[in-house]
Amino acid sequence: MTNIMLSAAPSMDFAERMAYGLQVFVVGLGTVFAVLVILWLALVLFKVFSYDLPQKKAKKLAEEAASKVEAAPIVEETPISVIEEPVSDDTQLIAVITAAIAAYNAQSGNSLPFRVVSFKRAGGANGWSGK
Numbered sequence: 001m002t003n004i005m006l007s008a009a010p011s012m013d014f015a016e017r018m019a020y021g022l023q024v025f026v027v028g029l030g031t032v033f034a035v036l037v038i039l040w041l042a043l044v045l046f047k048v049f050s051y052d053l054p055q056k057k058a059k060k061l062a063e064e065a066a067s068k069v070e071a072a073p074i075v076e077e078t079p080i081s082v083i084e085e086p087v088s089d090d091t092q093l094i095a096v097i098t099a100a101i102a103a104y105n106a107q108s109g110n111s112l113p114f115r116v117v118s119f120k121r122a123g124g125a126n127g128w129s130g131k
Contacts, residue, residue, distance in 0.1 A: 012020070
């Protein structure tokens, strides 16, 4: 087909070439959107068969199981009291960690000096926020 167009191109005027180019553009664009619609429909079908149907089956089974189970007596529960630990100074923890590092260095024969210059609490409740 391209050989035909190349041989016929010199005899075509500008308007005919533009019309032919527009036809090629429309066919190409139509093909792309047709494939996109097919992919969209395939994804919808995957959702229906892999998500909606299993959930409906699970819901139906749960309802059947609930209808078979007798109503259990309701037991009054006492509220659990939450004991909050006061925010404490971690100087003892830091001293223990420093002593453990110093003991390890002494035991392994590492004679590099080790001293704590300063320490600062990291942000967050548990110190893992990394800010």
